[in-house]
Amino acid sequence: MQFGPHLVLALIEGAVLSAVLALMASGLSLVFGVMRVVNVAHGEFFMLGAVTAWFVAAGTGGGPAIAFAAALVVAPLAVGTLAALADGLVLKRIAYDPERTIVATIGLLYILQQATLMTFGPAARPVEPPFNRRIALPWIGQTDEGWGLIWPWGLSVTTYKLFVIAAAVVVLVLLRRGLGRTRAGLLMRATQIDRETALAFGIPVGRVYALTFGLGAGLAALAGVLVVPLQQAHYLMGGDALLLSFITVIIGGLGSLGGTLAAAVLIGMSEGIISVFFSPTLAKIAATLLVAFVLVFRPQGLSGGPPR
Amino acid sequence: MLEVEAIEAGYGPVRVLRGLGFSVGIGEILCLTGRNGAGKTTALRAVMGLLPLTAGQVRLGGTVVSGLPAHRVPRLGLGYVPQGRRLFGPMTVAENLEIGLQARGGRPPRGRQGALAHALARFPRLRERLGQRADTLSGGEQQMLAIARALCLEPRVLLLDEPTEGLQPSMIAAIRDVVKGLKDEGVAVVLVEQRIEAILSVADRVAFVEGGRVRETVAAAALGADPALLAARLGV
Ligand SMILES: Nc1ncnc2c1ncn2[C@@H]1O[C@H](COP(=O)(O)OP(=O)(O)OP(=O)(O)O)[C@@H](O)[C@H]1O
Numbered sequence: 001m002q003f004g005p006h007l008v009l010a011l012i013e014g015a016v017l018s019a020v021l022a023l024m025a026s027g028l029s030l031v032f033g034v035m036r037v038v039n040v041a042h043g044e045f046f047m048l049g050a051v052t053a054w055f056v057a058a059g060t061g062g063g064p065a066i067a068f069a070a071a072l073v074v075a076p077l078a079v080g081t082l083a084a085l086a087d088g089l090v091l092k093r094i095a096y097d098p099e100r101t102i103v104a105t106i107g108l109l110y111i112l113q114q115a116t117l118m119t120f121g122p123a124a125r126p127v128e129p130p131f132n133r134r135i136a137l138p139w140i141g142q143t144d145e146g147w148g149l150i151w152p153w154g155l156s157v158t159t160y161k162l163f164v165i166a167a168a169v170v171v172l173v174l175l176r177r178g179l180g181r182t183r184a185g186l187l188m189r190a191t192q193i194d195r196e197t198a199l200a201f202g203i204p205v206g207r208v209y210a211l212t213f214g215l216g217a218g219l220a221a222l223a224g225v226l227v228v229p230l231q232q233a234h235y236l237m238g239g240d241a242l243l244l245s246f247i248t249v250i251i252g253g254l255g256s257l258g259g260t261l262a263a264a265v266l267i268g269m270s271e272g273i274i275s276v277f278f279s280p281t282l283a284k285i286a287a288t289l290l291v292a293f294v295l296v297f298r299p300q301g302l303s304g305g306p307p308r
Numbered sequence: 309m310l311e312v313e314a315i316e317a318g319y320g321p322v323r324v325l326r327g328l329g330f331s332v333g334i335g336e337i338l339c340l341t342g343r344n345g346a347g348k349t350t351a352l353r354a355v356m357g358l359l360p361l362t363a364g365q366v367r368l369g370g371t372v373v374s375g376l377p378a379h380r381v382p383r384l385g386l387g388y389v390p391q392g393r394r395l396f397g398p399m400t401v402a403e404n405l406e407i408g409l410q411a412r413g414g415r416p417p418r419g420r421q422g423a424l425a426h427a428l429a430r431f432p433r434l435r436e437r438l439g440q441r442a443d444t445l446s447g448g449e450q451q452m453l454a455i456a457r458a459l460c461l462e463p464r465v466l467l468l469d470e471p472t473e474g475l476q477p478s479m480i481a482a483i484r485d486v487v488k489g490l491k492d493e494g495v496a497v498v499l500v501e502q503r504i505e506a507i508l509s510v511a512d513r514v515a516f517v518e519g520g521r522v523r524e525t526v527a528a529a530a531l532g533a534d535p536a537l538l539a540a541r542l543g544v
Pocket residue numbers: 319322324342343344345346347348349350351391502
């Protein structure tokens with residue numbers, strides 16, 4: 001294949017990865033921003049989303065489309081509820097102390113991972129995509145009558161990948177609007193800016209925290225559901241996802257949603273391009289180097305304000 | 309209206325309040341004064357439920373409020389203007405006021421719109437700046453917003469912590485007028501001030517805080533009539 005069409009394929013892979021990463025990282029960023037909690041178990045909520053999707057799909061009759069639609073609704077809600085419970089049972093008890101929450105969420109990580117191993121097992125299991133039509137894409141090249149549209153073999157995108165990108169865009173737009181324009185969003189922002197003054201104005205900070213932790217986990221779970229038709233559910237899949245999310249959140253500026261989204265596109269695209277042209281390992285190395293440079297030269301992230 | 313009885317509180321092992329008490333009635337203005345570090349801010353935070361009490365009691369209109377979860381305290385009609393304003397800086401003026409409005413909890417007589425209009429009527433300059441970010445307001449405007457935000461919950465008792473800090477005399481006079489207006493509406497006001505000369509004319513009583521206690525409470529009129537008395541109390 002020529003360079004041009006090859007690049008288009010890489011960009012499509014990058015866009016899918018960006019979309020999934022943006023969902024996951026914005027959950028992590030939200031939790032850090034509002035609660036000042038570094039949630040090491042965030043990758044496990046992603047994994048639980050994928051695993052729950054498998055269970056829901058396996059238990060729902062009526063074809064892949066209905067099964068997948070059910071998973072799309074059930075998994076984020078179930079995982080979000082579980083996370084809100086974990087907030088009350090664990091994080092609240094240690095008063096959201098920054099160091100102790102790191103240790104506590106590491107513990108949560110292992111509990112969720114091992115519980116999944118015991119129930120779901122060590123195998124990787126697929127979920128059928130609800131639709132998966134291949135759409136051939138045109139390219140400009142030499143035809144018999146000079147320059148014109150050609151259809152290079154292998155240059156195509158599946159409808160499911162387009163759906164993943166569209167779904168992430170819709171959810172992230174809704175998230176931004178929700179934070180900016182709804183009452184719950186107002187209370188979350190106030191809590192993020194000044195917890196004590198929020199309390200002094202009657203904001204139930206405890207409930208805001210539970211909601212935030214649940215919402216963050218729900219976003220990770222949604223990313224997991226979207227990914228599972230592309231890469232299968234596995235009990236260890238949370239690790240890489242957590243690393244990439246952390247890289248994204250750090251590059252974007254801790255707690256800044258806009259910066260996180262920009263960083264997700266940057267990381268997702270470069271990861272897609274480097275993986276397609278070189279190797280996935282090189283892509284990981286590049287992302288890690290990038291985060292090192294950001295930490296050295298711009299510790300507050302691309303769009304964050306000065307460190308607080 | 310507000311009765312604070314022998315409260316004790318502190319930070320970790322450090323005891324700051326050691327049996328501090330005061331009370332303020334409907335339409336009364338009590339000024340709390342004292343040196344830096346005397347415990348004035350700590351006292352207001354403790355009343356708001358932001359700091360747990362180790363002894364003593366706070367009652368609002370006869371209801372015990374100490375021991376309630378902090379977020380339930382303002383809904384009973386306790387408004388707070390913290391030291392240093394503590395606005396929600398990245399939010400707009402309108403959103404800051406909205407935070408005050410949602411704290412009403414459906415309690416007071418005026419509706420939402422009424423409460424907002426009433427608070428803005430006192431500070432017309434804020435009305436022109438509703439869409440502006442709070443942290444881009446001038447210092448005086450920020451203090452107006454901090455007070456307006458607390459007024460949006462239509463408090464029965466308003467606690468103000470050094471509202472005149474860093475303001476020019478005309479601004480201090482404006483704030484004094486607002487406090488006077490609240491008094492006339494029957495709001496009970498607790499006003500923490502370092503330099504009480506500026507607000508002595510509106511205060512009813514002055515409580516001198518020292519070492520986490522109220523050492524003495526004096527009628528403001530007596531202090532106003534005799535500057536020597538005031539100088540002696542302040543220890544200058
Ligand atoms: N968060 C805190 N942690 C530990 N100690 C504190 C804290 N806040 C205040 N203190 C201490 O409590 C004491 C009383 O402080 P407080 O802020 O109540 O004084 P204040 O009377 O309001 O003083 P100022 O006039 O300077 O505002 C001080 O000795 C202070 O160092």
